Amino acid sequence: PTAGFELVREDLSITLVNLSVGADGLLWDFGDGNTSTTPNPAHTYSSSGDYEVSLTVTNDCGSDVRVLPVMVFQRPVPRYSTEGALNGCPPHTVYFVNTSTGDYDSLRWEFPGGTPSSAAIPNPEVVYDSSGSYSVQLTLFWPEGEETLMQPQAIRVLERPQPAFTFELNGLTATFFNLSTNATDFTWNFGDGTTSNEENPVH
Incomplete structure (x- = not known):
């Protein structure tokens, strides 16, 4: 027999398509201690990492093995919380706390109208000196691309009252x-x- 298969990955899950020829029996090994004898199985890993997927096929004449490496990731979900009020008077200070989940290599904040206007640290402190409504954007970068959370008018800075x-x-x-x-x-x-x-x- 000749072992062969294709592998499709999405986040922590893989789908396998058996392309073997001349096989009477087969055994999948997902590289994490789990196996399957299903012809075209799907499998979800419990954690991100590098794994080796092997397919062993057999018939009366012997066996053959095909091995493919796979790297799986948990898709990141950008989230944040704040310490302090979202609304206030200038100069208004907001403390942002990154509460994102999943696997990512780096992050970037965007604070239009704030100081600083951007940051690449998890928990930045931002000061708003002028009245208005301001958006907040958090982008996570991971091997598959980027995931962005943009919240318009997240921060509101009030104008100081003028008595007359x-x-x-x-x-x-x-x-x-x-x-x-x-x-x-x-x-x-x-x-x-x-x-x-x-x-x-x-x-």
Whole structure:
């Protein structure tokens, strides 16, 4: 008999196609302690690494062996978490933590509008000095190519509030008109020991 086969790999899994000629029996050895007598088996390895796959075929006249090396990888999945708030006032600092899984050789962060604007370390610290919404991109490089996670508007830096107001007097009563921008809460101090949290108070 003549042993022969083709091998198709995807991540940690392989699919084998038997091309042997003149064989009555066969035995696959996947190189990780597992074997099979199925003509065209599929096999999934428990971990990444280099393995040798062998096919032994037999008939009444003898046997033949074909061996092929295979390297399998766990496809990487880019993920990250952050320490600290995603939204804040400038200068706003965000600590990024790489929580990616799988096999990869290197990584690259992209932080448009941040300082630094890119990084190649697992857990960078980024400062945003200007208001706006900013995307975050994490790319993992592995032997089969690259895997990218891009999150638009992941970081929001608020504008600092600018207080402004005008008022109208009617005798001892003042009506205040709040002209402030980028504000959500207000505290008025009327100078006579009284305060208010209304947006447009009358005093």
